[in-house]
Amino acid sequence: DAGVTQSPTHLIKTRGQQVTLRCSPKSGHDTVSWYQQALGQGPQFIFQYYEEEERQRGNFPDRFSGHQFPNYSSELNVNALLLGDSALYLCASSPRVGEVGTDTQYFGPGTRLTVL
Amino acid sequence: GESVGLHLPTLSVQEGDNSIINCAYSNSASDYFIWYKQESGKGPQFIIDIRSNMDKRQGQRVTVLLNKTVKHLSLQIAATQPGDSAVYFCAENIQNTDKLIFGTGTRLQVFP
Numbered sequence: 572d573a574g575v576t577q578s579p580t581h582l583i584k585t586r587g588q589q590v591t592l593r594c595s596p597k598s599g600h601d602t603v604s605w606y607q608q609a610l611g612q613g614p615q616f617i618f619q620y621y622e623e624e625e626r627q628r629g630n631f632p633d634r635f636s637g638h639q640f641p642n643y644s645s646e647l648n649v650n651a652l653l654l655g656d657s658a659l660y661l662c663a664s665s666p667r668v669g670e671v672g673t674d675t676q677y678f679g680p681g682t683r684l685t686v687l
Numbered sequence: 688g689e690s691v692g693l694h695l696p697t698l699s700v701q702e703g704d705n706s707i708i709n710c711a712y713s714n715s716a717s718d719y720f721i722w723y724k725q726e727s728g729k730g731p732q733f734i735i736d737i738r739s740n741m742d743k744r745q746g747q748r749v750t751v752l753l754n755k756t757v758k759h760l761s762l763q764i765a766a767t768q769p770g771d772s773a774v775y776f777c778a779e780n781i782q783n784t785d786k787l788i789f790g791t792g793t794r795l796q797v798f799p
Contacts, residue, residue, distance in 0.1 A: 575730075604786070611695065613776050613789030614731065627785045661730050663787075674719055674780055676787060678730035 573598065575664050575679035583685045584652050592647045592682045596664030602626075603645040604676055605637060606661040614661055620645050649684075657686045695774060697794045706764040706797075710777035710790045715758065717779035721787065722751060722762045726773045734762070734775075764795075772797045 576595045584590050596603050602621045606614035616629035620639035639645045643664075649656055660683075663676035700706045712720065718739040723731035737744045737751045737760075744751050750763040760777050774794050778787040 602785075606787075613778075613792050614787075616786035616788070619785045621785075629786060674785075675721065675733065675736060677733055678723070680728075680730045 575600075575662055575677055577660075577662050577679040577682050579682060580680070581683045581685075583687065585687050586652055586654060588652050588686075589648065589650045590652060590684060592649075592660050592662075592684070593644065594647070594662030594664075594679060595644045596662075597677055600664035600666050600677070601643050602665040603639060603643065604663045604665070605645070605647045606663065606678075607631070608659040608661055608681070610658070617647070652686045654686050657684060659683050695792050695794045697796060699796045699798060700767050702767060702769060702797055702799050704767055706762075706767045706771070706795060708762045708764075708775050708793045708795065710760040710762075710793075712758050712760055712777065712779045712790070713788065714779060714781050715755075716782050717788075718782040719780040720751070720753060720760055721778045721780075722749075722760075723776045723778060723789075724771075724773045725776060725792075731776060767795075767797050769797050769799070771795060 575597050578593045604619040605617040608614040617631050618628040619626045623639045634650045636648045659681040661681045663678045665676050721736040722734040725731045735746045735749050735751050737753050742753050748765045752761045774792045776792045777790045
């Protein structure tokens with residue numbers, strides 16, 4: 572049973588560019604959350620997707636957007652990249668609503684984004 | 688891999704000793720708490736969780752204690768092993784929200 576997977580592992584972009592990161596949730600999970608983790612800090616919540624809609628959003632600008640597909644996989648898009656967007660981007664998935672442990676989030680390995 | 692936390696509080700323990708990692712959470716409306724372990728270059732790994740209607744929960748070699756009065760959470764690791772070396776984060780979930788709020792993290796170093 573595969574856990575949460577993310578691609579790519581590493582990515583280097585330049586300021587002003589756009590990036591798309593991908594996440595496949597753990598089998599049996601239908602909710603996907605995205606987090607940004609700057610070096611030396613804890614993860615910061617970006618947003619969560621359920622039933623292909625953004626359910627909740629953290630304190631991130633509109634440059635950060637996402638999408639969830641019918642198979643529950645998700646993408647995180649960041650436009651007009653800034654140097655400060657350099658971070659580890661983590662995806663977490665949760666079991667289906669109504670099931671035991673529905674609010675427990677399991678993380679993938681992350682995508683390391685470097686903006687030059 | 689890159690370092691997860693460069694200037695985090697650090698707890699150094701000898702192999703075989705017990706470790707206690709502490710966390711102060713911020714919101715009295717939080718009703719669910721999770722401890723995660725993060726090794727260098729990896730994503731956070733679920734260790735143990737506890738809900739606000741409990742004050743203690745035990746797993747394999749780990750115990751989480753919750754003190755709602757002072758908004759304090761602790762993780763106890765019995766017989767600490769070299770493989771326990773990592774950064775540990777506590778995370779809180781505010782009731783009726785879907786996001787986890789993470790603490791700053793503590794680096795655990797285990798020496799022989």
